[in-house]
Structure formats: C-alpha cells, structure tokens
Amino acid sequence: xxxxxxxxEILDRALRAANADEADAVLLSVxxxxxxxxxxxxxxxxxxxxxxxxxxxxxxxxxxxxxxSSFDDDEIARTAALAREAAKHSDPLQNFTxxxxxxxxxxPLRTFDERTAxxxxxxxxxxxxxxxxxxxxxxxxGSYATSASSAACANTHGIRRYAPxxxxxxxxxxxxxxxxxxxxxxxxxxxxxDILALGDEATFKATLRLDTVEDIEPGAFDVILEPPALxxxxxxxxxxxxxxxxxxxxxxxLVDHIGKRVAGENxxxxxxxxxxxxxxxxxxxxxLPKFRVPLIERGIAHPPMVDKAYADRLGFPPNGGAWxxxxxxxxxxxxxxxxxxxxTREEMIRSTKRGIWVTRFNYVNGLLEPKTALMTGTTRDxxxxxxxxxxxxxxxxxxxxxxxxxAISNIESLTKxxxxxxxxxxxxxxxxxxxxxxxxxxxxxKQGAGA
Amino acid sequence: MKPSRAQLEDVLSTIRxxxxxxxxxxxxxxxxxxxxxxxVDHLSSTVDRAxxxxxxxxxxxxxxxxxxxxxxxxxxxxxxALEVAAASNIAxxxxxxxxxxxxxxxSWSSKYDVDPWSIPIERKIEHLMHATEPMRGDPRIHQASxxxxxxxxxxxxxxxxxxHIEQTTxxxxxxxxxxxxxxxxxxxxxxxxxxxxxxxxxxxEFIERLDLAGKGLQIRDEALSLLSAPKxxxxxxxxxxxxxxxxxxxxxxxxxxxxxxxxxxxxxxxxGGSFLQPEMLGNFRYGSDLVTIVADATIxxxxxxxxxxxxxxxxxxxxLIDRGLxxxxxxxxxxxxxxGRRSNGTVRAESAARIPIIRMTNINLExxxxxxxxxxxxxxxxxxxxxxxxxxxxxxxxxxxxxCEIAYEIENGRLGRLLRNPLYTGITPEFWRSCDAVADRASxxxxxxPNCGKGDPMQTMRVAHGAPAARFxxxxxx
Numbered sequence: 058x059x060x061x062x063x064x065x066e067i068l069d070r071a072l073r074a075a076n077a078d079e080a081d082a083v084l085l086s087v088x089x090x091x092x093x094x095x096x097x098x099x100x101x102x103x104x105x106x107x108x109x110x111x112x113x114x115x116x117x118x119x120x121x122x123x124x125x126s127s128f129d130d131d132e133i134a135r136t137a138a139l140a141r142e143a144a145k146h147s148d149p150l151q152n153f154t155x156x157x158x159x160x161x162x163x164x165p166l167r168t169f170d171e172r173t174a175x176x177x178x179x180x181x182x183x184x185x186x187x188x189x190x191x192x193x194x195x196x197x198x199g200s201y202a203t204s205a206s207s208a209a210c211a212n213t214h215g216i217r218r219y220a221p222x223x224x225x226x227x228x229x230x231x232x233x234x235x236x237x238x239x240x241x242x243x244x245x246x247x248x249x250x251d252i253l254a255l256g257d258e259a260t261f262k263a264t265l266r267l268d269t270v271e272d273i274e275p276g277a278f279d280v281i282l283e284p285p286a287l288x289x290x291x292x293x294x295x296x297x298x299x300x301x302x303x304x305x306x307x308x309x310x311l312v313d314h315i316g317k318r319v320a321g322e323n324x325x326x327x328x329x330x331x332x333x334x335x336x337x338x339x340x341x342x343x344x345l346p347k348f349r350v351p352l353i354e355r356g357i358a359h360p361p362m363v364d365k366a367y368a369d370r371l372g373f374p375p376n377g378g379a380w381x382x383x384x385x386x387x388x389x390x391x392x393x394x395x396x397x398x399x400x401t402r403e404e405m406i407r408s409t410k411r412g413i414w415v416t417r418f419n420y421v422n423g424l425l426e427p428k429t430a431l432m433t434g435t436t437r438d439x440x441x442x443x444x445x446x447x448x449x450x451x452x453x454x455x456x457x458x459x460x461x462x463x464a465i466s467n468i469e470s471l472t473k474x475x476x477x478x479x480x481x482x483x484x485x486x487x488x489x490x491x492x493x494x495x496x497x498x499x500x501x502x503k504q505g506a507g508a
Numbered sequence: 509m510k511p512s513r514a515q516l517e518d519v520l521s522t523i524r525x526x527x528x529x530x531x532x533x534x535x536x537x538x539x540x541x542x543x544x545x546x547x548v549d550h551l552s553s554t555v556d557r558a559x560x561x562x563x564x565x566x567x568x569x570x571x572x573x574x575x576x577x578x579x580x581x582x583x584x585x586x587x588x589a590l591e592v593a594a595a596s597n598i599a600x601x602x603x604x605x606x607x608x609x610x611x612x613x614x615s616w617s618s619k620y621d622v623d624p625w626s627i628p629i630e631r632k633i634e635h636l637m638h639a640t641e642p643m644r645g646d647p648r649i650h651q652a653s654x655x656x657x658x659x660x661x662x663x664x665x666x667x668x669x670x671x672h673i674e675q676t677t678x679x680x681x682x683x684x685x686x687x688x689x690x691x692x693x694x695x696x697x698x699x700x701x702x703x704x705x706x707x708x709x710x711x712x713e714f715i716e717r718l719d720l721a722g723k724g725l726q727i728r729d730e731a732l733s734l735l736s737a738p739k740x741x742x743x744x745x746x747x748x749x750x751x752x753x754x755x756x757x758x759x760x761x762x763x764x765x766x767x768x769x770x771x772x773x774x775x776x777x778x779x780g781g782s783f784l785q786p787e788m789l790g791n792f793r794y795g796s797d798l799v800t801i802v803a804d805a806t807i808x809x810x811x812x813x814x815x816x817x818x819x820x821x822x823x824x825x826x827x828l829i830d831r832g833l834x835x836x837x838x839x840x841x842x843x844x845x846x847x848g849r850r851s852n853g854t855v856r857a858e859s860a861a862r863i864p865i866i867r868m869t870n871i872n873l874e875x876x877x878x879x880x881x882x883x884x885x886x887x888x889x890x891x892x893x894x895x896x897x898x899x900x901x902x903x904x905x906x907x908x909x910x911x912c913e914i915a916y917e918i919e920n921g922r923l924g925r926l927l928r929n930p931l932y933t934g935i936t937p938e939f940w941r942s943c944d945a946v947a948d949r950a951s952x953x954x955x956x957x958p959n960c961g962k963g964d965p966m967q968t969m970r971v972a973h974g975a976p977a978a979r980f981x982x983x984x985x986x
Contacts, residue, residue: 090592092599093964095774099599100569102592103863105965106585107558107575122552126575127509136555143551146629178595186599199777200964228777307650307689385542385550419780424898425911426929428694433909435902437780456900456907456933458986481778481966501986502933504907 058174059086059108061219064209067110067128072213074130074137077114077144079156081212083342083382084110087484089204090178097189097197099182113382114140115156118149120366122383152369156343158214163339163346164331173223173247174205181252188229188256195231195238195263197256202226203247206484208342216344223247224336226479229255230438231263235270236451238262239416239438241285243479243487245336262416262439271442271450273500279412279469280498281405281443286418286436288478288488291326291393293423293432294461299328299352301367301378301387304360308427310462311358320356320465325396327351328362328378335394335489336477341377350376352390353465363388380485392486395493398471405470405494407446413455413500414441414448423461430461435504456502467496509557510535515579516666519561519586523668526563526590528606530667532818532860533559533577537660541629543636544653545644551629560860561589567604568596569842573861605845609821611670616815618677619808620711624658627712632656636684639720643686643728648735651687652728655704656680656715659958659970663860671820679811679970681707681958682715684724688731695734695928697727697913701752702896707956707970709809730914733926740915740930740985746887747932747983748880750894753912754873755955755973761936762794762801763871763973765905766828767962768837772846775865778964780903783936784834786847792834795940798876798978801829803838805853805869810972811956812871814856818864821853828871832941838866858967865963870954872974876946880977883945885921887979892916892923893930909933909986931986945979952976 059067064084071082086108093101111124114137121143123136181201189197202225209219225247231238240258242250296303303309310319330338330347340346343365351359362378363371367387378388406414416439425431435456442450472491479487511519516531523529535557542550559582560573570593572585636654643652659679666672683705685698700706700718708714749757765782769775784792795801805823807813814823819841828836837847840855843866857864884892898911915930916923954974961968 089965091964092595093774093777094599095772095776096602098601099596100602100774101571101863102569102596103571103573103965104588104592105573105861106588107573107861109556109575119548124552124554126556126558127577132555136553139553142629143553146633147548147551178592179598182595182598189599189601196773198773202964230777232773232776306687308687308694383550383552419903420900422898422900422911425931426694428689428692433898433900435900435907437903454902454907456902456909458909458931481964502907502909504902504904505935 058088058205058207058221059084064207064219065211065217068209068211070130071110071112071133072211074133075112075114076137077116077141079115079213080113081156081210081343082110082112083210084108085208087204087206089202091200091202092178092181092185093200094185095198099185102178111382112136112140114144116141116144118153119144119147120150120383121147150366153366154369156212156214157216157345157365160216160344161346166333166337166339168220168222168245168337170223170246173203173225176203176247184252188253192256192260195233195260197229197231199229201252210342210344212344218340218344220339222338224484225250227252227255229259231259233263235267236263237438241478243477266441266448266451269450271452273442273452275500275502277497278500279409279494279496281412281414281492281494283416283492284476284490285478286415287395287490287493289418289421290432290461291488292480293421294430295390295393297423297427297430299361300389301361301363301371302385305367305371309361310428310430311361314358315360317358318356319358319462320353321468322356323398323468323471324353324356324465326353327394328390328392329394330392330486332394335392336486338485341379342382343379345375345377347377361388362390391483393488395490397473397475397491399473400470402472402492405492406443406448409443409446412443413452414443432461433458454504455500457499458501459499464495464498469494469496509577510664511582513672519582520666520668523563523586523590526565528564528668529562530665531561533664534860535662536859539658541632541636542653542655543633543640544651546641548633556859558859558861559585561586563589563593564604565590565593566597567602568593568600570596571863604842606841607844607850609669609819609841612816612820613672614815615674618709620678622712624678624680624711639684639724643724646732648688648690648732649686649728650689651685654684654720656682657704665818665820667820669820673816673820675815677709678711679707679709680711680714681705681956682718682720684720684727686728686731688735690735693735695731697731698895699723699727701955703959707811707958709811709813734928737926737928740891740927742985744982744984746890746979746981748883748887748890748892748977748979750977751951751953751975752955753894753896754978755975756896756899757910758801758871758873758973758975759957760899760901761905761908762829763868766837767866768839768843769866771837772843775962779962783904783906788834790835793832793941794829794834794937795832796943797831798946799829799832799940799943800827800874802827802872802874803854803869804872807870807954810870810954811958811970812869812972817853817855818857819851819855821851824853826852838868840866856969858969862965862967867969868960868971870972870974873976875949875952875976877948878945880947880951883947883977883979884918884923887918888920890918891930891985892918893932906936908936933984933986939980942981943978944981947977
C-alpha cells in the first residue's frame with residue numbers, strides 16, 4: 058500500500074505534468090487477499106497488490122480525464138496529454154466555478170487497523186478449516202476478504218488528502234440437501250468479523266424448519282427483510298434515483314419531489330461516511346470532507362448526491378458524492394445508511410399474522426420503471442413462512458416485483474439493531490440497515506413455477 | 509514493461525514447489541467517448557498493466573497479482589503466489605486433477621481494417637453529434653446520447669507446461685439512445701443495443717457499418733410513441749422474441765447455467781449455482797428439437813473469440829444443447845476432469861490481475877429455416893418483443909423475468925399496435941421447450957456483450973451471442 062509520502066510524490070508529479078488551468082488527481086492502492094470456498098473446500102485464493110492514478114484537467118472550463126497503472130515520468134506525461142486532449146474536445150462545464158479551494162479539515166475518523174492490514178492468508182485459511190470441521194451436516198460456500206488500501210487526492214489549489222483504510226468482509230452460505238442459509242459481516246476491523254459465528258448463523262438458517270416445507274401462491278404479503286436484502290435494493294435505488302446524473306436527466310423519482318413527502322414518516326435514508334459505527338471515510342475523492350447527507354429524511358425527499366461539477370450545474374450545495382473523477386454518475390452514495398427503529402426481529406415475527414421472512418435477495422434489477430422505482434428479484438438462502446407469530450415453514454425461493462416508492466411508504470416497523478453489508482463495487486463503504494417489516498409486498502412467482 | 513519470454517521462463521523455473529504454474533501479463537487500453545444533448549458528456553482514456561502468477565501446490569491453488577510489472581515485482585509476485593497456495597492447502601479438502609494440454613508457442617491477433625486509435629477524437633465526437641443532434645428538439649426528449657468505446661488488450665501467457673502464447677484483441681462498440689419523459693412516464697429506446705450499443709472485435713469499420721445517423725430519428729419516434737402506447741397486457745401469449753433480446757435470454761438462461769464451475773457450486777456465494785447438474789448430461793431435455801445452442805470461440809470478429817484460453821487450451825466450437833438435449837458444459841482444466849472430460853477451453857480472466865475462471869465465449873442459438881416474416885404470419889394472436897430493458901433470474905437460473913424496450917401486438921399474422929413496458933417471465937426448461945419456431949439466418953446476428961459479471965473480485969468479461977428471432981408458445985406476460 059502506498060504511504061502518504063509515496064502517494065503525494067506521485068500526485069505532485071501528475072499535477073505538475075497536467076499543464077492545465079486546474080487539475081486534480083487521485084491515487085488509490087490496495088493490498089487484498091480474498092479466500093473463496095465451496096463444498097467446504099478452499100478453492101480460490103488470491104492476493105493482489107495494485108495501484109492506479111486518475112488525472113483530471115480543466116482547460117478553458119472543459120474537463121478531460123485519463124488514468125494509468127504505471128507511474129514513471131513518461132507514463133504520467135502521456136496520461137496528462139491524453140487528459141488535455143480529452144478536455145480540448147469537450148464542452149465547458151455548465152456554471153462550473155472551479156475545483157475546490159480552502160476546504161475545512163476532514164473529521165479525524167478511524168479508518169485503519171494494523172491487524173486487519175497484516176492478517177495472513179494462512180490465519181484466514183485456518184479459521185475457514187475450523188468452520189468446515191465444526192459443521193459436518195452442511196457444506197459451506199462463501200468468501201473471506203481482507204484488504205489494506207490507501208486513497209489520496211490532491212488538486213492544483215492546494216487541497217491534499219490521504220487516508221489509509223482497512224476492510225474485512227466475509228460471506229458464508231451453508232448448504233443442506235433441503236435448504237440453505239446465509240450470513241455476512243463487514244467491518245474496518247477483521248476482529249469485528251467473526252467467521253465462526255457466521256458459520257453458526259448460516260447453519261442455523263440452513264437447517265431451520267427443515268421438517269416443514271410449504272408453498273404459497275403469488276400475492277401481497279407482509280415481509281420481514283433482513284439487511285442483506287435491503288442493501289441490494291438500496292444499491293439499485295441509489296443508481297436510479299440518488300445520482301446527480303439521474304436527477305439531471307429526469308429519470309429519478311426525486312425530480313419535482315424535493316421537499317415533498319415520498320415515503321412514510323418512519324423512513325430516513327442518508328449517505329453517512331462520518332458514522333464511526335458504519336464504514337467511516339473522511340473525504341470524497343475531490344477532497345470534500347464527508348458529512349451526513351440526508352437523501353430522504355422522515356419521508357421527505359432531499360437533493361441527490363453530486364460531485365462538484367453537478368453541484369454547480371444543478372445549483373445544489375456540494376455534498377461529497379465524487380468517487381470516480383469525471384464519472385458519468387456525477388455523484389453517488391457510497392455509504393447508504395437506513396435509520397433504525399425501536400423493535401427487534403423477534404418482535405416483528407411475533408406480530409405477524411401471515412408473512413414472509415427473507416434473508417437476502419438474488420439478482421435484483423431496478424430498471425423496469427425508474428419513475429416508480431419498480432424492481433424485481435428473487436429470494437434465496439433462507440425464505441420462511443410466518444404464521445400466527447411463528448416461523449411455520451421453509452418456502453421455496455420466490456420472485457417479487459415491487460415499486461420501491463410504494464414499499465418505503467408501507468414500512469410497518471424497523472429494528473433498532475442495524476448491520477453493515479458490503480458491496481462488490483465499493484471499497485470505501487457499503488450499506489448499513491436495520492431489519493424492516495413492509496406491508497403488501499408483491500410476490501409474483503417462485504423458483505419452480507412461472508411468475 | 510512487458511516481461512520477455514526469457515524472464516518468464518526463468519521465473520517459472522524458480523517455482524519448483526508447484527505441480528503447475530503460469531504467468532500472465534496484460535496491457536489494456538480503453539477509450540470512451542459519450543455525447544449527450546449536444547455536449548461531450550464523457551471522454552476518457554485508461555491504460556492498465558498487470559501481471560498475475562498462478563500456482564498449484566499439492567491441492568491448493570495460489571494466485572498473486574500486481575500492477576507493478578517490473579522483473580523484481582514479478583519475482584515477488586511469484587513468491588506471494590506460493591505463500592497463498594500454502595495457505596490454501598490448510599483448508600483444501602478436495603483433490604485437483606488437471607486435464608492434459610499440449611504445449612504451444614503461438615501468437616494471434618484479432619483482425620480489423622481501421623485501427624480504432626487511428627481515428628481522431630474529434631471525428632468520433634462529430635460522428636456521434638451527427639447521429640444524435642436530429643433526435644433533439646421535442647421537449648419530451650430529455651436525452652439524446654451516443655457513445656463509442658475502443659478496447660485493446662495485449663496478453664502474454666507462459667506456463668510450466670512449456671507454452672508461450674501472445675494474443676492481442678481489438679474491439680469497438682457504439683450506440684445511441686433516446687430518453688422520453690412525459691409526466692410520470694419514462695421511455696428509453698436504444699440502437700442497436702442498450703448499455704453502450706453493440707460491440708465487435710473489429711475496427712472503425714464496425715462503427716461506420718452501424719449507421720447510427722440513419723437510426724436516430726426512428727428510435728426518437730419510437731421513444732415518443734411509447735409514452736402514450738398501451739401497457740403490454742398480462743396473461744399468456746405466444747411470444748416472438750427478436751434477435752437482440754433473445755441473445756440476452758441465451759446469455760442468462762443457457763450460457764450461465766452451462767458453466768461447469770457454477771454447476772459444481774464454486775460460484776454459489778456470489779452469482780449462484782445451476783439447475784443443470786452433471787447427471788443430466790446427455791439425457792435432460794432442455795428445449796424443443798428446434799433448439800441447438802453452441803459455444804463457438806472461433807467466430808471471426810466476435811467478443812468471445814480468441815485463439816487460446818487462459819489455461820493455454822485452444823479455442824473450440826462445440827454444442828451445449830443439441831436439438832433440445834443438454835450435452836455439454838463450458839469447462840476448464842481443473843473442472844472438466846471432475847465429470848470425466850477434457851477442458852473445452854473457456855477459462856478467461858478480465859486481466860492478469862484476476863484469477864482465470866470459466867467464462868462464456870460466443871454462445872449461439874443456431875438459426876432455423878423459416879423467415880421471420882413467415883413466423884409472424886403464422887402467429888394468430890401474440891406479442892413481439894425486442895431490446896432488453898431489465899433482466900433478473902434466480903440463483904439456479906430457473907425463474908427469469910425480462911423487460912424489453914418495445915413490443916408489438918400480433919393479430920392474425922400481422923404486427924399491430926405498439927405496446928409499452930412488456931415484461932415476460934418463465935422457467936428456463938419450460939420456456940425453451942415451448943420454442944416452436946426459430947427464424948432463419950437472415951434474422952441471426954452476433955451481439956457483443958462487454959459487461960458479463962462473475963467472480964470475486966468481480967470480473968467483467970467480454971462475450972457474445974449469436975441469435976435469430978424465435979417464437980415461444982404460451983409465455984406468461986406480467
């Protein structure tokens with residue numbers, strides 16, 4: 058992983074080579090190990106040490122971006138020339154007031170853990186062997202990933218940021234001949250990810266109510282959705298509704314609804330990289346210190362995430378949404394935080410006359426009808442029928458097709474406890490969510506039958 | 509930058525503890541130009557270099573990669589791969605057998621007439637502006653956009669089996685899009701395909717052949733008409749699926765479930781498994797007699813075409829579904845022996861920084877003998893759909909739901925009213941068994957998909973699908 062001095066040495070050379078009115082650059086480096094297992098066997102084990110530089114130049118108000126994974130002077134000069142060439146052929150950014158200057162210091166957030174950075178592949182393999190040996194009645198599949206990374210950014214106005222970060226993320230699926238179960242955790246500290254406990258949790262779900270397997274017909278049901286299920290939905294919601302681009306092009310349901318009610322009073326969603334109980338990170342990659350950004354506060358819509366260019370273009374205050382210089386999303390939420398409520402999962406189950414308890418979703422798609430956030434997906438790795446306040450039976454995997462605008466207005470309760478969930482495209486954050494009970498969720502099919 | 513053959517052989521000779529080892533180097537160049545509403549929206553260039561070392565020690569795989577491609581880094585990366593393999597052996601519980609492969613010294617490049625990088629950026633922008641400007645003007649058109657992508661990857665592979673293979677693939681992609689919004693109604697039409705257009709392993713001549721400017725007004729008008737078109741009805745209908753959408757249907761409901769690593773449960777933690785299990789080989793009726801699906805990594809100009817896979821196995825053509833019968837998987841050297849077969853050469857990685865895994869090549873539904881017009885004329889009451897809008901399929905690749913950009917009513921053998929927001933759904937083998945007409949080669953087209961996701965870390969692979977239009981009886985529309 059690149060140190061602070063190594064990072065700024067490369068960034069300073071890139072900014073000097075930029076030869077532009079303004080420029081900024083990002084250097085990311087990662088040292089990661091991912092151990093994948095299936096059939097209670099470690100079958101893929103990878104280690105990667107890599108780094109990448111992205112340089113953005115502003116010439117006559119137009120932007121150009123180029124990136125490289127090599128950092129010698131010739132390559133940086135070539136990258137700068139490509140960025141300038143791109144800027145030369147681009148149009149001036151509308152209402153752009155320039156890259157950031159004179160920003161306050163970011164919050165002193167803890168992002169790095171020495172033990173996580175240095176845990177060996179052998180120690181992780183030993184932990185995996187322990188869960189394989191502890192539960193012979195099921196077969197395990199999953200992954201156990203740890204990484205140490207660095208993120209640095211700088212611009213020609215003197216903004217300079219550097220943060221090291223660590224990440225641990227484990228997913229365990231337990232497979233029984235009649236069912237499967239799932240458990241996942243992620244954290245900045247590897248010691249907060251108890252792989253043995255995940256094995257126990259996944260096995261519990263895989264073997265729960267194996268004695269009773271029932272079927273249901275499609276219809277509207279009360280559903281209890283655990284954090285991994287919600288995370289996939291909110292990742293899609295972020296893409297189709299909370300980016301600067303989706304707002305600007307009119308496809309976001311936020312358009313014409315900012316300041317208006319779009320969800321129930323009990324629904325609050327934010328981008329929150331400043332929460333130390335989540336996956337904290339101190340700045341976005343344009344250097345703006347991170348702070349909590351409400352997206353929907355007690356049911357009322359707020360502006361989308363934006364980068365500096367789209368903050369200026371759309372007239373919104375900058376809110377730290379830049380995670381890829383020059384990317385087409387023009388701002389996105391990488392720290393999706395759904396506020397919790399005051400109940401427990403057990404109380405949700407007890408209060409349900411007839412409903413469905415869902416562990417996670419599979420292959421959600423949010424592009425059906427963006428204006429209503431109509432999405433579809435299936436359940437997997439633990440779907441249960443609740444009857445008269447008890448877990449009555451296992452269910453097959455189910456297909457659902459549901460407007461999320463309706464769903465976030467139909468929330469009956471949320472747990473106080475929230476859990477972090479990682480996502481594959483985001484090294485900085487993820488989702489933190491409670492378990493949520495939602496009324497009238499549309500089940501439209503099941504694994505072995507049409508939907 | 510690029511390691512020499514002597515350097516690679518020297519490093520391989522130091523990996524004595526391994527039963528097998530290989531080293532890959534990749535250098536990948538990409539350029540992307542997007543115009544939107546008369547402005548250049550995105551213009552970027554990337555260069556990525558990587559080395560990757562894979563070793564098999566005992567029954568443990570170890571893989572290490574680096575973006576530092578120097579000789580010192582290569583030696584350090586090989587050492588790390590051995591350390592990772594030693595760790596794998598702690599939790600390895602199964603025996604690994606590799607199928608045989610012949611040592612090959614080879615060099616291969618995909619063909620093109622006009623180098624994508626020889627076309628100046630301003631010409632690419634001008635090409636897109638020319639295609640998209642006529643689409644603007646109506647206030648309901650919120651977005652008229654177009655994009656062009658260029659891709660080139662140079663890859664070197666060397667193994668302890670004695671192979672040294674260098675391959676270079678050059679690709680181009682392009683497309684246009686019209687987004688129409690009226691109140692709460694949102695409609696998108698794209699040409700020739702959504703998500704960046706169509707892609708082929710060709711040069712600028714492919715972009716010229718797409719004739720983006722000639723299609724702009726058509727998709728603008730279709731997007732506007734869709735705003736007020738009736739919603740596609742729910743219920744069971746005879747469904748004719750156009751080539752573009754059927755290509756994605758093949759991808760999701762045949763390509764992925766015939767990946768042997770999925771069937772063995774090796775990808776279950778992320779993307780899921782497969783309903784197609786080894787005991788079904790040769791005896792499971794996947795589709796009707798009209799359904800023959802082949803994997804063909806040898807088609808000139810397609811995204812899933814290469815000379816050797818990342819195991820050093822030659823590219824091949826073979827059936828997966830033969831006249832409706834499930835007959836083979838996509839496999840690699842360490843998975844094929846589990847079912848008593850030899851690798852059929854489908855293992856690839858996004859770059860040298862990633863582990864090679866089983867990936868689709870060009871997975872094609874073979875054309876039938878009936879002209880599409882005759883298939884439509886033979887349909888009394890049905891719906892025609894095309895161009896993908898949304899996709900979802902369960903973890904065993906059984907229950908799917910697809911949304912399409914456009915649909916037409918079919919009444920008495922003729923295309924009728926335009927319909928918006930069609931959604932169709934089904935169960936994979938039931939759906940393919942209901943196929944009772946496959947249109948002829950005139951409707952068959954190879955579609956490039958540069959964004960197939962699989963693996964952990966996620967790898968985006970470039971694959972392709974040849975598909976004609978086809979008819980399916982009594983499909984459920986949602």
